Amino acid sequence: MANKQISQMGLPKSIANVFAARNVFTAKALSLMELRVQNEHLAGHLPTHMKGLDEALCGGIPFGVLTELVGPAGIGKTQFCLKLSLLASLPANYGGLDGHVIYIDVESKFSSRRLIEIGVKSFPEIFHRKEMAQEMAGRIHVLRPASLSEFTESLQQIKVSLLQNQVKLLVIDSMAALVTGEFEHGAPRQKTLGWHVSFIKSLAEFSRIPVVVTNQVRSQSRDETCHYFFQVQSWNETIEDRTRHDSHLVAALGINWAHAVTIRLVLEAKSGQRFIKVAKSPIAPPLAFPFNITSSGILLLSDDGIELTGPDINTIHCQGLSLRFCWGNLQKNIKWMPKTTIGHY
Ligand SMILES: Nc1ncnc2c1ncn2[C@@H]1O[C@H](COP(=O)(O)OP(=O)(O)OP(=O)(O)O)[C@@H](O)[C@H]1O
Structure with missing residues (x-):
């Protein structure tokens, strides 16, 4: 049978x-x-400390697989990554992983000042002591590859550090930015990234840590017949200005990448409200959670997910x-x- x-x-x-x-x-x-x-x-999860999202994902960002954060510029992908980095480095009795983080900061968006601000507001008992704040920040190793070839080199070095440094989280912010400008057309870009996709996936699998990668959205090209993103209907004012002409956006990086990702969280704004959508998961239903970004970082406005419909x-x-x-x-x-x-x- x-x-x-x-x-x-x-x-x-x-x-x-x-x-x-x-x-x-x-x-x-x-x-x-x-x-x-x-x-x-x-195998384990890194809790996001966003209750509804953690429940939907059965504990948080899973170990050993790729989790993708997709969304337009300014929606909060980096803020999400900063929060996760903080949580991975926190002591276990505060719900953290007590580990080190490798943060590949392609667009120089990482801000240790912002990280500490989130830490001070969310965990004052730890961060009010300057040396503790420095120790936490010191556990986050930021790499800034200036090109795709530097990124390739960094990945190869990371493989060794993953075994040596008690690394509990790998963040790549952003994957799409690495290829933007180097290759203008989708086909060569996707082909070129094939090796990176497999390598990053294997890093996640062998090290059994959560790997979080941000991805941007781009306009759908005319000859594209295949896409997996959502239609953007309305945006809040800040984002609207940047995307006014992109009424139909797709996640960048193509098919190989889309298949390699186990969890996809889509961050989007509708009618002035930001949402995190569980867009792909082997276990979670398709839910959306309204969220806000404050000085304490990214926070859900409600732990009850809105079920996505037709x-x-x-x-x-x-x-x-x-x-x-x-x-x-x-x-x-x-x-x-x-x-x-x-x-x-
Ligand atoms: N200290 C803060 N207090 C409140 N909100 C903040 C603070 N810092 C950043 N933000 C919010 O975070 C947003 C920027 O988010 P973020 O940099 O994570 O976007 P992103 O999705 O990574 O964009 P990109 O694709 O351009 O990198 C700002 O528009 C602002 O709304």
Whole structure:
């Protein structure tokens, strides 16, 4: 029964296509995939200290896989990364990982002053002592590669440091900025990044730490037939000015990258309100959380996620890349497909 074909299980075609896209064709392969997903999530998490989001992600940013933060300029991706860096470096009794962080700061956006501000406001008991604040900040190692080749070199060096330095988090802010300017057209850019995508994924897997990568959005090119982002309908004033002409944005970096990412959180603004959307996850339903950025850093305005409904999901057009759509539906369908049934095949 283990070799029973997925295509013979009577699943809706859209669900069967999700499995096919992952080379899962038999019941046995499906069970193995389930096991792998469970193991990934047993390996540990870095809590974001945003309760609703942590609950949706079953504990926070998972170890051993890539988590992507996607969104337009100024939405708060770097602020999110700063908060995660702080949390990874905090002592364990404050909910941190008590570790070091490697922060690849491609656009020189990292600010230790801002990091300490977030720390002082969120954890005054630790950060009111200057030496503690310095120690925390000193655990975050910032690298600033000036080109794609420098970035390649940094990645190779990181592999060694990951084993030596008790590194508990790797941040790359931003991946898209590395290739912007070096390659103008999507095709060479995606091809060139193929090696980096696999390498970063393998870094996450072998070191079993969370790897967080930011990605920007770009205008959809005319000849593009395949995209996986959402339509931007309205923006708050600050962001509106920058994106007025980009009514239809897609996440940069292309298909290889999209498939390599396990968790995708989309940060966007609608009607003046910022939201974090769980856009891709093997376990979390498609939820959106309103958030704000204050002197204490990024904070959820509500821990109750808003369930994403039809129109949002319908804007995802390409079957092979429509992961949020497919996983959302997959979860709904797994509910009516008894687990024991999967086991019996
Ligand atoms: N001290 C602060 N207090 C309140 N809000 C702040 C503070 N510092 C930054 N912000 C908010 O963070 C926003 C910038 O966020 P961030 O730099 O994370 O954007 P981003 O998504 O990384 O953009 P880019 O793609 O350009 O790097 C500002 O627009 C502001 O709203």
